[in-house]
Amino acid sequence: KAGVTQTPRYLIKTRGQQVTLSCSPISGHRSVSWYQQTPGQGLQFLFEYFSETQRNKGNFPGRFSGRQFSNSRSEMNVSTLELGDSALYLCASSLGGAQETQYFGPGTRLLVL
Amino acid sequence: TQLLEQSPQFLSIQEGENLTVYCNSSSVFSSLQWYRQEPGEGPVLLVTVVTGGEVKKLKRLTFQFGDARKDSSLHITAAQPGDTGLYLCAGATGANSKLTFGKGITLSVRP
Numbered sequence: 001k002a003g004v005t006q007t008p009r010y011l012i013k014t015r016g017q018q019v020t021l022s023c024s025p026i027s028g029h030r031s032v033s034w035y036q037q038t039p040g041q042g043l044q045f046l047f048e049y050f051s052e053t054q055r056n057k058g059n060f061p062g063r064f065s066g067r068q069f070s071n072s073r074s075e076m077n078v079s080t081l082e083l084g085d086s087a088l089y090l091c092a093s094s095l096g097g098a099q100e101t102q103y104f105g106p107g108t109r110l111l112v113l
Numbered sequence: 114t115q116l117l118e119q120s121p122q123f124l125s126i127q128e129g130e131n132l133t134v135y136c137n138s139s140s141v142f143s144s145l146q147w148y149r150q151e152p153g154e155g156p157v158l159l160v161t162v163v164t165g166g167e168v169k170k171l172k173r174l175t176f177q178f179g180d181a182r183k184d185s186s187l188h189i190t191a192a193q194p195g196d197t198g199l200y201l202c203a204g205a206t207g208a209n210s211k212l213t214f215g216k217g218i219t220l221s222v223r224p
Contacts, residue, residue: 004155033211042216043156043201056211090155099205099212101146104155 002027004105006091012111017078021108025072025093031055032074033098034066037088037107048098049074056098078110086112116140117204117215125221129191134218136202137184143207145178145185150199150217192222 005024013019025032033056034046043057049068066076072093078085088109092102117138136145140208144163148156160169162178162185169176173196175188187195199219203212 035214043203043214045211045213048211055209058211072115092155097209099144099208101158101161102148102156102203102212104157106153106155 004091004093004103006089006108008067008106008108009106010111012113013081014113015081017081018077019110020058021074021076021078021089021091023074023076023091023093023105025074025084025091025105029093029103030072031094031096031097031100032068032072033102034076035090035092036041036060037090038086043090045098046076050097057059062075082103083112093100117202117213119200119202119215119218120210121218122216123219123221124138124148125223126192127194128222128224130222131188131190132192132220133186133188134200134220135184135186136215138204139183140204140206141182142204143182145182146203146205146212147176147185147187150201151197156199156201171201192220194222195219197222 031050033048037043048056052068068074086106090107092104094100126166147159147160150156160176165180165182167178175189199217201217
């Protein structure tokens with residue numbers, strides 16, 4: 001089975017711009033979660049989508065949003081980028097939910113200048 | 114807010130040494146997972162512990178879940194350079210919840 005894929009792998013943006021990241025989960029997995037990883041804060045949960053519905057949400061501002069399509073693929077959008085949004089964004093899929101074993105993609109490294 | 118504190122934050126040891134690292138919380142978790150992350154990759158699950166007092170072994174790695182299900186430890190016997198990486202613990206509080214991750218322990222094993 002193919003693993004979780006994320007595109008793009010690297011991205012450079014400037015403050016104020018917006019960005020869309022994409023995630024394709026493992027075939028058959030209906031839950032997709034997004035995490036932000038920084039050296040200072042570690043791995044922080046952004047949100048989880050299950051069967052196209054947001055089921056869990058972390059403590060991030062409304063600039064961070066996501067969606068899931070009928071084929072379970074998911075996108076994450078960050079609007080009005082700030083310098084502090086520079087991070088590794090990880091997508092993870094699982095069979096049943098965000099509390100189960102997370103199968104992570106390699107991440108998208110975002111640098112905001 | 115459930116917080117998971119991992120210690121030590123950084124550890125650099127010589128190949129062949131033994132080590133123990135910790136994951137502590139004041140909250141009770143229904144399960145606790147350990148992941149290892151290598152540079153340029155996402156975390157990969159090592160083990161899930163569910164029962165208080167449970168001990169699981171994965172080759173040279175031994176994981177223990179505290180009796181009260183609030184803490185966990187990871188012991189590595191005869192560490193090897195291939196054990197180098199970021200070790201993350203993550204706790205779940207129940208169905209339809211999310212995982213709370215600790216900040217991780219960066220382990221470096223020198224040949």
